[in-house]
Amino acid sequence: MYISYNWLKDFVELDIPAQELADRLTLAGIAVESVTALGEGIEKVVTGQIETISPHPNADKLVITRVNTGEEKLQIVTAATNVSEGDVVPVALVGARLAGGFVIKRAKLRGVESLGMMCSGQELGIDSKTMPADQAHGIMILPPGTPLGRDAKEVLGLNDYILELDLTPNRGDCLSIIGVAREVAALTGKPFHLSEPTFPELEEKIDGQVQVDIEAPDLCRRYIARLIKNVRIGRSPLWMQSRLRSAGMRPISNIVDVTNYIMLEMGQPLHAFDYDQLVDHHIIVRRAGEKETMVSLDNVTRELNPDMIAITDPSGPVAVAGVMGGLTSEVTDHTTAILLESAYFNPVSIRRASKTLGLRSEASIRFEKGIDIGGCLRAVNRAAQLIYEMGAGEVVSGTVDNYISPVTEKTVLFRPARATHVLGMEVTRSKAAEILSNLQFKTQEAGEDLLVTVPSHRVDVGREEDLIEEVARLYGYHQVPATLPYGPTTHGVKTREQSFRSLIADTLAATGFNEVVTYSFTNPGVFDLMNLPGDSPLRYTIKIENPLSEKHSVMRTLLLPGLLEVLANNFSRRVQNGAIFELGRIFMPIEAGTCEERTVLAAAAMGRAEGSWNTPARELDFYFLKGVLENLFRVLGTAAASFLPESANPSFHPGRTALIEAGGRRLGLAGELHPKVLEKYELPERVVAFEIDLDALFYVSGQPRVYRPLPKFPGMERDLAVVVKKETPAADVLEVIRNTGGELLSTVDLFDIYWGEQVPEGFQSMAFKLKYQAGDRTLTDAEVSELTAAIAAKLSERFGAGLRS
Amino acid sequence: MEEKLRIIEKDARQAMASAGSLEELNEIRLKYLGKKGELTQVLRGMGALSAEERPRIGQVANEVRASIDQELAARTTVLKELAIGQRLKEEGIDVTLPGVPVLRGGRHPLSIVSEEIQTFFLGLGYSIADGPEIETDYYNFEALNLPKDHPARDMQDTFFINNQTLLRTHTSPVQVRTMEKMAPELPVKIIVPGKVYRRDDDATHSPMFSQVEGLAVDRRITFSDLKGTLDLFAREMFGPKTKTRFRPSYFPFTEPSAEVDISCVMCGGKGCRVCSHTGWLEILGSGMVHPQVLEVSGYNSEQVTGFAFGMGVERITMLKYGIDDLRVLFDNDLRFLQQF
Numbered sequence A: 001m002y003i004s005y006n007w008l009k010d011f012v013e014l015d016i017p018a019q020e021l022a023d024r025l026t027l028a029g030i031a032v033e034s035v036t037a038l039g040e041g042i043e044k045v046v047t048g049q050i051e052t053i054s055p056h057p058n059a060d061k062l063v064i065t066r067v068n069t070g071e072e073k074l075q076i077v078t079a080a081t082n083v084s085e086g087d088v089v090p091v092a093l094v095g096a097r098l099a100g101g102f103v104i105k106r107a108k109l110r111g112v113e114s115l116g117m118m119c120s121g122q123e124l125g126i127d128s129k130t131m132p133a134d135q136a137h138g139i140m141i142l143p144p145g146t147p148l149g150r151d152a153k154e155v156l157g158l159n160d161y162i163l164e165l166d167l168t169p170n171r172g173d174c175l176s177i178i179g180v181a182r183e184v185a186a187l188t189g190k191p192f193h194l195s196e197p198t199f200p201e202l203e204e205k206i207d208g209q210v211q212v213d214i215e216a217p218d219l220c221r222r223y224i225a226r227l228i229k230n231v232r233i234g235r236s237p238l239w240m241q242s243r244l245r246s247a248g249m250r251p252i253s254n255i256v257d258v259t260n261y262i263m264l265e266m267g268q269p270l271h272a273f274d275y276d277q278l279v280d281h282h283i284i285v286r287r288a289g290e291k292e293t294m295v296s297l298d299n300v301t302r303e304l305n306p307d308m309i310a311i312t313d314p315s316g317p318v319a320v321a322g323v324m325g326g327l328t329s330e331v332t333d334h335t336t337a338i339l340l341e342s343a344y345f346n347p348v349s350i351r352r353a354s355k356t357l358g359l360r361s362e363a364s365i366r367f368e369k370g371i372d373i374g375g376c377l378r379a380v381n382r383a384a385q386l387i388y389e390m391g392a393g394e395v396v397s398g399t400v401d402n403y404i405s406p407v408t409e410k411t412v413l414f415r416p417a418r419a420t421h422v423l424g425m426e427v428t429r430s431k432a433a434e435i436l437s438n439l440q441f442k443t444q445e446a447g448e449d450l451l452v453t454v455p456s457h458r459v460d461v462g463r464e465e466d467l468i469e470e471v472a473r474l475y476g477y478h479q480v481p482a483t484l485p486y487g488p489t490t491h492g493v494k495t496r497e498q499s500f501r502s503l504i505a506d507t508l509a510a511t512g513f514n515e516v517v518t519y520s521f522t523n524p525g526v527f528d529l530m531n532l533p534g535d536s537p538l539r540y541t542i543k544i545e546n547p548l549s550e551k552h553s554v555m556r557t558l559l560l561p562g563l564l565e566v567l568a569n570n571f572s573r574r575v576q577n578g579a580i581f582e583l584g585r586i587f588m589p590i591e592a593g594t595c596e597e598r599t600v601l602a603a604a605a606m607g608r609a610e611g612s613w614n615t616p617a618r619e620l621d622f623y624f625l626k627g628v629l630e631n632l633f634r635v636l637g638t639a640a641a642s643f644l645p646e647s648a649n650p651s652f653h654p655g656r657t658a659l660i661e662a663g664g665r666r667l668g669l670a671g672e673l674h675p676k677v678l679e680k681y682e683l684p685e686r687v688v689a690f691e692i693d694l695d696a697l698f699y700v701s702g703q704p705r706v707y708r709p710l711p712k713f714p715g716m717e718r719d720l721a722v723v724v725k726k727e728t729p730a731a732d733v734l735e736v737i738r739n740t741g742g743e744l745l746s747t748v749d750l751f752d753i754y755w756g757e758q759v760p761e762g763f764q765s766m767a768f769k770l771k772y773q774a775g776d777r778t779l780t781d782a783e784v785s786e787l788t789a790a791i792a793a794k795l796s797e798r799f800g801a802g803l804r805s
Numbered sequence B: 001m002e003e004k005l006r007i008i009e010k011d012a013r014q015a016m017a018s019a020g021s022l023e024e025l026n027e028i029r030l031k032y033l034g035k036k037g038e039l040t041q042v043l044r045g046m047g048a049l050s051a052e053e054r055p056r057i058g059q060v061a062n063e064v065r066a067s068i069d070q071e072l073a074a075r076t077t078v079l080k081e082l083a084i085g086q087r088l089k090e091e092g093i094d095v096t097l098p099g100v101p102v103l104r105g106g107r108h109p110l111s112i113v114s115e116e117i118q119t120f121f122l123g124l125g126y127s128i129a130d131g132p133e134i135e136t137d138y139y140n141f142e143a144l145n146l147p148k149d150h151p152a153r154d155m156q157d158t159f160f161i162n163n164q165t166l167l168r169t170h171t172s173p174v175q176v177r178t179m180e181k182m183a184p185e186l187p188v189k190i191i192v193p194g195k196v197y198r199r200d201d202d203a204t205h206s207p208m209f210s211q212v213e214g215l216a217v218d219r220r221i222t223f224s225d226l227k228g229t230l231d232l233f234a235r236e237m238f239g240p241k242t243k244t245r246f247r248p249s250y251f252p253f254t255e256p257s258a259e260v261d262i263s264c265v266m267c268g269g270k271g272c273r274v275c276s277h278t279g280w281l282e283i284l285g286s287g288m289v290h291p292q293v294l295e296v297s298g299y300n301s302e303q304v305t306g307f308a309f310g311m312g313v314e315r316i317t318m319l320k321y322g323i324d325d326l327r328v329l330f331d332n333d334l335r336f337l338q339q340f
């Protein structure tokens, strides 16, 4: 909403500059987005009349004009084509400044002297969208009779400031000059004045000439019609055009301009029908029928539905109430009588209709916020006054006012004690009464309290809290002290699960992983990218009804595709090494419309950990990932986890992937991604990743840590190298060693694995460091050697393992 | 014999004093004091001495021995000192060479800031609550005083799953969910971090973003408590000199409602490009919980009051780190992520 500073002055005295006014409004909840000085920097532009136009001797596209500026007659050469002799136009004199800092100089155009320039709207800083179509790109033509030699800024209303409001949806009343003027009056303490429109009416009465029936009283609670005869369609006066422009509207014709002017000034949208086109001069307000159609002003056939309010005559719809007029009853240049509509329509219905039709107009925006039902009559009368004053028509006596169960005024009890309790600041009854009266509320003392009558334009106020807010906001929020809540101490602590998540994220971050945040919605195509079969249950997703694009149309059932996309984006930017993780939700549909949200931990890594001058680079491979997970499990106190070969997951490399289990639960997968997946993502040859269910991990983690006394007796170490078949899993060998070593074997570390020379084809050598320890004595050499030999024997028995020295 | 001993003393001391290394010194020690050393040899001849001479010579021998030991110790100290000095001289390294690289990881800036916000409120006794991201129309709108066709629904362009289910547009549904669970227990003090969704995608809007919601409900929670709490919060997050400004605003689920500005973190309030020359930056919305919301959640609004606030984590993160492009937060470029 654009508010003209000068227009406000019609209703309230203003003695503060525009910027200060803007600041005060903002701090009272009427947010002012910007303050623009119209005509800023424009100087020495006056009104002038073109007396003659003659051809230029040396140029076809130029003409020489003689322009009378009242005091002198200037020769001006122009290329403009939309001017005629007798037109009054804005003339920039030599030395003038125009919008954008352009300066006019004495000039010679193709040998002919030119002493100034005729101006277009843009050159005066006027938006071309608010110029009449024929002047949008040419010289601005002022109405005939405009006095000559006058400052064009004055004449065009450019000595003004425009406040751009960013209104909250509850303040529909401020979608009008009057609404804002009321606020200004309450804020500045200056009186607000609004006079009743007065105008002469014709002898003839409206009775019998117009019939209005409201058949849908739930959708239309008030409908007023006024009849204007002897209409002369033409341009509206310049002052009105300027005011419409100041609000960003384009002047059209005197009648249309008046309806728009009233809407801007009072917030009441009006509609003008060509009276003679209304069948039987009979207006019926009803629900539109299913599939009923109407051709709208823009010559489009619109399909209506019963949610919409149709303004009809006996032949059918002539308008969709509050949203769009019909073509047949449109006011045209031939119109001689009009019916002016001023009505109150159901906000919800208007909102739905404008959504369904895809038409949001200045009128529908106001209707859907709820207009002042008590102001309908004044609005139509003010329109009649303006039409009369500008000589655009004569007003038939009286109105037809169908007002269904006129609203009794709302009264609300305001308890200063309650306000004090809510605000934490002393609110006295007298101060509250003063503030509320300034805002046009009527107050009456009721014991300690106030009985407050809400004016009809404040549709947003209906209960005590609304009044408390009014008092607080006019008082000024800065007046409220700053305190801290007072009450019993509460224990602010993360739940175990919340701490667990932070610990996971912090641990992964400490081991080289960067946390990423990816969208929860994804492209259904990712399942193909992940090489998943057509019947994979993961393809069963929650779909968004109105996605921004196919790319973001379903809720993810996997985190990994998002991570792979992140790696691919980085890779394409030549960031070739990196490890990332995300803790996020996946959305698994259960049945129609319901879903289970599970939190998942996923990570992926590509490339290598760069080395340095004394450190070799390290591949971010499966074993790196496994090490990270093992460390994570240690930090989380997870039950002993096993990594089991897994070759069935189509997204992963069948020979380089492990199923992770711990405490009898399946946690997830870790492994190298399938080459087909990597190819589709345009990722490098090897990328490793894991995806782990957080609930499962949480369930098997947080094992209590129990202190074990440090050994009191020295331990002993032995190295043992065995040669086993290449496909023998290390886990199996380790298991045999542990089982055979029993209690005395405290730790086993696999420190080398080797194949090649000295090891037969198809075999590998595994070297273990065995540490023996007894809690109650020093072990003897003999017993340790014996135990080691027993282990070797068992390995030989199980795996046919040979010893290697 | 005494003379012999004195000569050994003199020779040994001299030799030791001129020993150039610990090894050489050791050889000299062996030469004089070893099992076959000169002093030992001489002392072996003591048996041949007369009874009168023996104690005297014995004493001389002890003196000689002590004297040599003394020199040995002194020289050892000197030589050790020299040796360490030499070693330190030879062992210098270039400390300007880079260290062993550690694989660099870190939290996402949005998580860092979200946790920072949570930590502040944990310290004030708030707990952390959680709720679904796929939400019902009831909790997301209806229960928050936003019935169907309410114009304020336009403030939050919504992704729908169907006409009853949607992606939550704010973390506020968790207010109602938590109060429903707790009523009539008091106080309710929660903070709700989480992802929210709005159908907007341009330079300043992401269709998914993060919020932190706060709610305090008790018998005597006031608007001034809201001011005090957020004042403290702003100073904690943006520095002790940060000022706040509360502007009246409108949210259907709070009343009175306020938008909270902080003094611009870039210019300190003087006015700059970041704050559009106003000196203020809007960082959150807040207000007193609307009685209607308290009632549907199971509290008597005459007896209980509360405040609520909600903030966008992206906005605060951008202000804290001077990030001027929202998109980098969701782009996940490792070169960006590794800056935090």
Ligand SMILES: [Zn+2]
Residues within 6 Å of the ligand: B264, B265, B266, B267, B268, B269, B270, B271, B272, B273, B274, B275, B276, B277, B279, B280
């Ligand atoms: Zn600034």
